[in-house]
Amino acid sequence: MVGPVGADAADIIATAQMAADAARVVTLRYFRGSNLNTTSKRTDFDPVTAADREAEQVMRDIITARRPDDAILGEEYGETAGTSGLTWVLDPIDGTRGFISGTPTWGVLIAVRDATRALYGIVDQPYIGERFAGGFGTATFNGPHNSHALVTASNVELSEAIIFTTFPEVGEAADAEGFQALAQHCKLTRYGMDCYAYALLAAGQVDLVVEAGLQTYDILGPLAVIEAAGGIVTDWKGGSAMQGGRVIAAANAEIHARALEILSKY
Missing domain, CATH: 3.40.190.80 (D-Maltodextrin-Binding Protein; domain 2)
Structure with missing residues (x-):
């Protein structure tokens, strides 16, 4: 399967960025607050908060409105079928234990995949305002102090x-x-x-x-x-x-x- 190119790739990137922006607003409204409404998915404390659920829903709403033919798979609300061959994979708060502890090391995760590979992804840390994004030939960092291309280290030892x-x-x-x-x-x-x-x-x-x-x-x-x-x-x-x-x-x-x-x- 040939991946999206041109205008479709640009639309995927724009949609992902909009979803990340919306999730930032939601998660920051809850972070270090007292209204998390935390529950556990398992007996060994696998926490989920009101922020997890609301952030995923707002991302789903944006993706569905802009790209109704794409499927969505999210941690909190499962899978919604699509017909385009593309699936959006969402983790509204990766690191919920850190989130409820007040540490700024959690993040909003967004990915778009086809049948065989991940095409584009975002790791967003709302509290410190850092966004890492990559796919379609680009890898970028945007933060409060600077913006630049992402390049992994060359160390081999x-x-x-x-x-x-x-x-x-x-x-x-x-x-x-x-x-x-x-x-x-x-x-x-x-x-x-x-x-x-x-x-x-x-x-x-x-x-x-x-x-x-x-x-x-x-x-x-x-x-x-x-x-x-x-x-x-x-x-x-x-x-x-x-x-x-x-x-x-x-x-x-x-x-x-x-x-x-x-x-x-x-």
Whole structure:
């Protein structure tokens, strides 16, 4: 399938940006407030807030109005069928635990995919006003202090690598074991950054992000941005990461191969 080009690609980008703008307004109205109306999806506390639900709904409304033939898959409201062959994948607040804790490391994730690949993605951090976007031949950062192209780091040595994860909060014991086996070869390990870690990788600040237990809406937005910036995102065996699961994001193919030598054993 040939991806959208020209006017259609421009319309996808414009629609995604509008959806991200609208989700910013909603999430900032709730962030660090007392009216979150938090519930849990599971007994082990998988939180969802009023902000999650309202932000996804406002994004759905914009996408449906502008692109009624596209499908939508969202974390909070599931799947709406379409006929165009394109699907919008939405995570209104990735990092809800961080959101309810007041840390500015959560984000709004938007992706557009066809049958085989992510075409365009956004990772937006409303509170600090940073937006990372990539696809259709561009990878861009826009923030309160500057705007520039996104380019991943060129480091290829594990001994100099900065590695991020959300472990031990996310994933099983065996997943954490694989991560620790890799992290012991790296220079610096940081935890608990959710989608913001992927944004930093796209910006050239870090070299590796390794996670497990992800859903497709957790990874598609970051995947599109990182690939557009020159990085690589796969599962721990080197296959597609589009459905989530165990994921490794790397700044370049060389450091990805070095890390995969370790992770693929787990």
